[in-house]
Amino acid sequence: MAEGTGRGETLSIWFFVGVMTLLYGVVLVVYGAWAWFGDHEVPTVVFSQRFHPTFWWGMLLTLFGSFYTLRFRPRRGDELKA
Amino acid sequence: MAVLAFAVSRQLTQLHGIDILILALYFVIVLFIGFYVKGSTNTSEEFFLAGREMSAWIAGLSFLSANLGSLELMGWAGSAYQYGILAMHWYWIGAIPAMLFLGIVMMPFYYISKTHSVPGYLQLRYGEGARALSAGSFALMTILMSGVNMYAMAVVMQTVLGWNMTFSIWIGAATVAVYVMLGGLRSAIINEVLQFVLIWAGAALIPILGLIEAGGWTNLKAQIARNVGSNDYVHLWSTLGTFKGNPMGIHWTGIVFGLAAVLSFGYWTTDFLVVQRVLSANNLRAARLAPVIGAAFKLAVPLIVIVPGLLALAVLKNADGSTMHLVAGDVAKATGQHAYDEVLPLMLIRYCGPGLLGLGITALVAGFMSGMAGNVSAFSTVWTYDLYGAYINKRASDKHYVSMGRWSTIIGMLISIATAYIVAHANSIMDYVQALFSFFIAPLFGTVILGMLWKRATKEGGFWGLLTGTASSIAMFAYVQTGGKAALAHIALSQDAKPMAENMYRALWSWLICVGVTIAVSLATKAKPDAELEGLVYGATVIPDDGSRTLWQKPVFWAGVVTVVFVALNVVFF
Numbered sequence: 213m214a215e216g217t218g219r220g221e222t223l224s225i226w227f228f229v230g231v232m233t234l235l236y237g238v239v240l241v242v243y244g245a246w247a248w249f250g251d252h253e254v255p256t257v258v259f260s261q262r263f264h265p266t267f268w269w270g271m272l273l274t275l276f277g278s279f280y281t282l283r284f285r286p287r288r289g290d291e292l293k294a
Numbered sequence: 295m296a297v298l299a300f301a302v303s304r305q306l307t308q309l310h311g312i313d314i315l316i317l318a319l320y321f322v323i324v325l326f327i328g329f330y331v332k333g334s335t336n337t338s339e340e341f342f343l344a345g346r347e348m349s350a351w352i353a354g355l356s357f358l359s360a361n362l363g364s365l366e367l368m369g370w371a372g373s374a375y376q377y378g379i380l381a382m383h384w385y386w387i388g389a390i391p392a393m394l395f396l397g398i399v400m401m402p403f404y405y406i407s408k409t410h411s412v413p414g415y416l417q418l419r420y421g422e423g424a425r426a427l428s429a430g431s432f433a434l435m436t437i438l439m440s441g442v443n444m445y446a447m448a449v450v451m452q453t454v455l456g457w458n459m460t461f462s463i464w465i466g467a468a469t470v471a472v473y474v475m476l477g478g479l480r481s482a483i484i485n486e487v488l489q490f491v492l493i494w495a496g497a498a499l500i501p502i503l504g505l506i507e508a509g510g511w512t513n514l515k516a517q518i519a520r521n522v523g524s525n526d527y528v529h530l531w532s533t534l535g536t537f538k539g540n541p542m543g544i545h546w547t548g549i550v551f552g553l554a555a556v557l558s559f560g561y562w563t564t565d566f567l568v569v570q571r572v573l574s575a576n577n578l579r580a581a582r583l584a585p586v587i588g589a590a591f592k593l594a595v596p597l598i599v600i601v602p603g604l605l606a607l608a609v610l611k612n613a614d615g616s617t618m619h620l621v622a623g624d625v626a627k628a629t630g631q632h633a634y635d636e637v638l639p640l641m642l643i644r645y646c647g648p649g650l651l652g653l654g655i656t657a658l659v660a661g662f663m664s665g666m667a668g669n670v671s672a673f674s675t676v677w678t679y680d681l682y683g684a685y686i687n688k689r690a691s692d693k694h695y696v697s698m699g700r701w702s703t704i705i706g707m708l709i710s711i712a713t714a715y716i717v718a719h720a721n722s723i724m725d726y727v728q729a730l731f732s733f734f735i736a737p738l739f740g741t742v743i744l745g746m747l748w749k750r751a752t753k754e755g756g757f758w759g760l761l762t763g764t765a766s767s768i769a770m771f772a773y774v775q776t777g778g779k780a781a782l783a784h785i786a787l788s789q790d791a792k793p794m795a796e797n798m799y800r801a802l803w804s805w806l807i808c809v810g811v812t813i814a815v816s817l818a819t820k821a822k823p824d825a826e827l828e829g830l831v832y833g834a835t836v837i838p839d840d841g842s843r844t845l846w847q848k849p850v851f852w853a854g855v856v857t858v859v860f861v862a863l864n865v866v867f868f
Contacts, residue, residue, distance in 0.1 A: 223330065225352055225484050225487055228323070228488060229487060229488060229491050232319075232320075232323055232488055232491070233491060233495060235319055236319070239316060239319075239649070240649050240653070243312050243649045247648075253647065261647070265499055265503065265645070265646070265647075265650060266648075266650050269499060270649070
């Protein structure tokens with residue numbers, strides 16, 4: 213059910229949370245993979261470079277964002293329930 | 295309230311294309327939300343109180359997020375570097391008891407009185423004088439704070455990325471003005487929830503990678519002790535027996551009575567900026583549960599604010615491998631060193647490459663914009679309901695008041711922009727604007743809490759108590775500013791007290807003066823009959839059933855759980 217965005221609207225606030233984190237997750241995973249596997253990582257990030265945080269953090273955000281996007285996606289009938 | 299003091303001398307880093315993409319995506323999302331919710335903000339209840347249809351989770355996260363602006367994050371990370379783990383008190387004892395008290399004790403009165411604002415409650419309880427005084431001071435305070443947020447964002451963007459200040463001020467202000475004008479509180483709340491998630495997404499890697507680099511908490515404590523030559527930076531309570539025994543120059547009485555009992559209760563229970571978020575809840579149970587949910591998350595916030603400051607004491611190094619020492623803002627300007635308040639950007643840059651850096655910067659920008667939006671939406675509500683609607687145009691249509699709300703958002707942002715430019719040309723004004731906040735909040739808490747819990751408090755008592763409490767706070771501030779160490783010793787009980795300690799004691803004295811005057815004047819004047827206090831005061835009000843059936847649904851149960859965790863954390867870090 214659409215929660216909080218208002219009467220007569222179908223998008224839940226949690227759906228916005230999901231979409232935003234999914235978008236950021238995908239951007240970071242793609243860039244992180246390119247940097248890691250293509251050996252393009254910025255050399256100034258000395259300590260954290262060996263953990264490939266961009267890729268793994270992006271993966272975590274993608275999973276989180278996917279869950280919220282799917283769980284709170286607009287469905288038929290939400291307009292009546294909201 | 296933390297004060298940011300940057301040395302505007304050099305650019306710390308620069309954004310790559312991917313960072314700009316991440317930042318741009320954020321602006322697209324918030325503007326989309328503004329246009330999307332415009333259709334459901336047609337009445338004043340919808341525009342100013344988000345239709346009172348938010349769930350406990352949304353209201354709770356928004357309640358917390360309204361306080362979690364970048365000014366707070368960066369200021370307190372800098373304070374953690376400067377004062378050590380003592381800064382944690384502002385997140386735990388300086389917040390959790392007050393948040394739980396709001397939810398369990400005070401929220402029923404705010405909620406069932408159907409007030410639209412804290413000044414609105416004062417009008418119902420004490421009449422027009424107290425409302426006018428609190429609405430006027432609150433409107434002034436919020437609009438100036440919005441300007442301070444704007445200026446702080448511009449300084450951070452200039453310091454970290456080298457951006458032009460005018461560009462940052464106008465882009466931030468225009469975006470916030472559009473989404474708040476279109477969607478009112480509803481738009482502000484949605485963006486605050488997004489900002490809460492963004493801040494964690496952008497900042498949580500710093501403590502994770504930092505603790506790995508430091509070799510865990512125990513090794514971190516050892517490294518800090520080695521670098522600063524003292525164990526005082528990692529104990530919450532054991533160093534507070536004397537003013538001289540800790541880096542903050544504060545005694546435990548200042549923390550317990552000044553911060554925890556007065557200042558934090560004043561802020562979390564009477565500052566309309568945060569209370570407005572809870573008033574948007576869709577029922578009484580949600581309104582009581584929202585601050586409890588906020589408190590549970592508040593317990594975790596030091597991980598992304600205080601821990602980075604402590605980590606910086608151990609891991610930040612100069613190019614030659616020596617330990618980096620951060621300094622106060624004015625020293626940094628003169629010497630070219632980094633300032634305390636640059637700690638969070640410095641740690642972000644240390645661990646985050648392209649992409650993650652963009653996410654971190656976006657979280658900071660979101661925090662600043664959310665701070666502006668919170669202030670300007672609260673200003674618009676208090677202006678429209680408690681000043682314009684109460685004294686200028688009492689009989690306008692609902693549509694007219696919504697229109698006034700939208701216009702006051704725009705005007706409020708323009709005043710904020712002017713404030714930002716004034717602060718930019720006279721930096722010390724920023725300190726005064728932030729001090730302004732402390733003048734009103736402690737006496738206001740005295741007035742509200744007596745009004746809610748004591749039937750005998752009268753209209754005259756409420757007004758004169760609030761006025762003398764506020765005036766005494768301003769007088770004490772001026773006295774310390776002009777009277778030097780001797781004045782400081784009178785107000786803060788020690789010449790060794792630092793500015794933060796002075797704030798705590800000044801709040802305590804002004805609260806006591808407010809309460810004393812309110813009681814004395816009330817006893818000398820005629821009380822209202824019980825029938826007129828129904829729904830406003832404990833003892834004259836039957837609190838309605840909030841609908842909780844099982845133990846898991848009861849806000850008081852979850853408040854108990856949060857209390858247990860809160861006590862345990864204080865014992866662990868004693």
